[in-house]
Amino acid sequence: MSFYFAQLLTGLANASSLFLISCGLSIIFGVTRIVNFAHGSFYMIGAYVAYSTITTLDFGILGFWGGVIFASIVVGLVGLLVEVTILRRIYHAPELFQLVATFGLVLIIQDLTLAIWGPQDYLGPRAPGLDRAVRIFGEPIPEYDLALIVIGPLVLAAIWVLFHRTRWGVLVRAATQDREMIGALGVNQAWLFSAAFMLGAFLAGLGGALQVPRESVNLQMDLSVIGQAFVVVVIGGMGSVTGAFVAAVLISVLNAFAVLLFPQISLVLPFLVMAVVLIVRPYGLFGKPGSGHGPAAEPEQPMRLMSKGEAGLLAVFVALLALSPLFAANYTMVLLIDLLVATLFAVSLHFLMGVGGMVSFGHAAYFGLGAYAAALGVKFLGLGMIPAMILGPIAGGLGALLFGWFCVRLSGVYLAMLTLAAAQILWGVTFQWQEFTGGDDGILGVWPASWAKSNQAYFYVAFVLCLGGIWLLQRVAHSPFGYTLRGGRDSAIRAEAIGINLKRHQWMGFTLAGAVAGLAGVVFAFSKGSVFPDTLAISKSVDGLVMVLLGGIHSLAGPILGAGVFVLIEDWVTKLEFWRFIFGVIILVVVLAAPDGVAGGVSRLRGLFSRRTKDGEAAQ
């Protein structure tokens, strides 16, 4: 009995940490509607700054708590800087832009942290005065855990007072519901948003700083915590601080007991809980319908079809590609195969987003499923290349069929979050199921058949499969099925009103996109000869989003261009030392400067040019 009580206390202590990390994210989303990927990065900075201050000051109790507060304030100021310089410019952009922009920040902060603190892990000191364990019912409980159990609810109470007893808090709550209206009542939203963002960042920093005595401080903290924080916010209801608290307790306590039964469950449990909660309550425990959506969005531009000229250009490019093994160097062939894989992946994601209107934060799940299915087929069934390749799209499709059933029940940010959860569940499985998937070591020896061993020969395999996949999706996009999907994207209500079962169409679209991503995964697996869990990681999903964004979402040629640009940049940048930083900056520049993507930028330039010439003609 006493053992279970101790387990409960551990759960509650973890809940406090999780709540501190998540509540700021929820506040930021509630007010600004930004899904802040960089929240984990704020948490990480908080931990690093606190570690450095506490160990340099070394003032005992005062030094410790002073360091924690100092770190939180520093992070709050970093948040303010980020909000004022970057996010303020993209509040009106679609959520995809905001997500990608904050992911750019993740990359930048990772490299800055690396540059300042170096690659090593730091083990923080214990909290002075709270460094022992007390016995409760005979079980040793760390004093620091007890302190955390108190701090969590205290912070919750402080936020409550701030939100209900100050004018600023009332304005924030009003803005969470209708930010346009508070503007019409004379409130300067920009200022309110900055302050809310700063508060959210402060809380993330506090969460990170308080973690120092419990965990090592390292460069992986950011992405390992962000997934969990998203889950807490979604379960609690986006924008609800109380919800975040309840969700954090729910997950942590469940987890504390579930690990007794299955030690490996920690990585997937939060996402399982989230999936269950979202199915029962699509807006989370304390969320409200509509609170997941911003003000009425600008109507989507219609999807542009490829013009004759563009199609011709594409044909020339494809022909050039087909002949490339005749003259290109070996290294170029590898790059071209990467390009084909990336393009197919981007096209499948674009199909989901641009045609289906479903933004996925976890499309890598199906890419990875395809790759793993083929690799497992080779490893356990001894399949040859072709049969193993057939497994890929089947696995991707089946995975998407399963997760898609849940996802299409939601929309907007909630749908995106559920796709992320799905991807994280699969990632957790590949990572932890050592015997089957090889865990972190991955699966090696996934080589092409002997006739396709050379880069040139394998290039043609990739060429046929990837172009085939792209062709298939383009055909579907222009079929009646595709038109229905697009109709649903533009007006779900209208589509339902004329008797279309939109959910079923979306489900099928989701499955198809998953199957094609699986195909891309297969081609990828055999080109590399190995598969690792990072094929399904968050960053892989974001890669896809960046490609779609680079190309611009409103054109069918977009993802092709986007993937091309992405692969070239990646190939160039990853050779540099601080490539994450550079890549992050590139992402930010694209988001801020060319919100309709490279393709959009090109056509805007062309529009400008043709208007000039027309003006010129008119003047003559």
Next chain:
Amino acid sequence: MLEVSNLTASYGGASILNGISLEVRNDQVVALLGRNGAGKSTTMKSIMGLVRQKSGSVKYDGVEVMGRESYLICRTGLGYVPEDRRVFTDLTVEENLEVGRRDARDDAPVWTIERLYELFPNLKERRRNLGKQLSGGEQQMLTIARTLMGNPKTILLDEPSEGIAPVIVEQMARVIAQLKSEGLSILLSEQNLHFARLVCDRACIIEKGQVRYDGTFADLDANPDISSQYLAV
């Protein structure tokens, strides 16, 4: 004085206003009349800076406010009461009023919570209730009171009589009369000609985003074909 000239606005590609010009002089109550979808609300939103695609000129007291952010437009002394009320449903009545509160200005009547409770006694009883617990009529009072908390000189009042009980419509008419007597000028959007006639000095009729009539009610009555052509009678 509010002077709108040649205002155009569109949503997406669809142009909704095609050059609206009108003015509201100080101490005047002007009715903005027109059928469903004529563009009354869009006119008000455009004046308030809540429509993104727009052109033309909106001058308030001689200062061009077109293109400014809506919080700055509000701070010049223009208050806006939206047609769908947009009460903050999770905030109490008192908190809703707090959101609207702004410093007093010397060129406009000064409102305090107490004065507003005198004007709308129902709100006082309900002051601890959440916005979502109010009836439609109470929400309508709250949204007007919330705007008055900003001590505006002119208010844009979008269909205050829509969807509320006849007794409350009468109360609204009295409130508008009192606001006018306090020195506020009002642009009042209405479909209900009788209600408008009760409280307004002038009528401005729009249809398909253009002004079709601008003048007194007496002249309007002298030309019944105008109202039958542009208003749902």
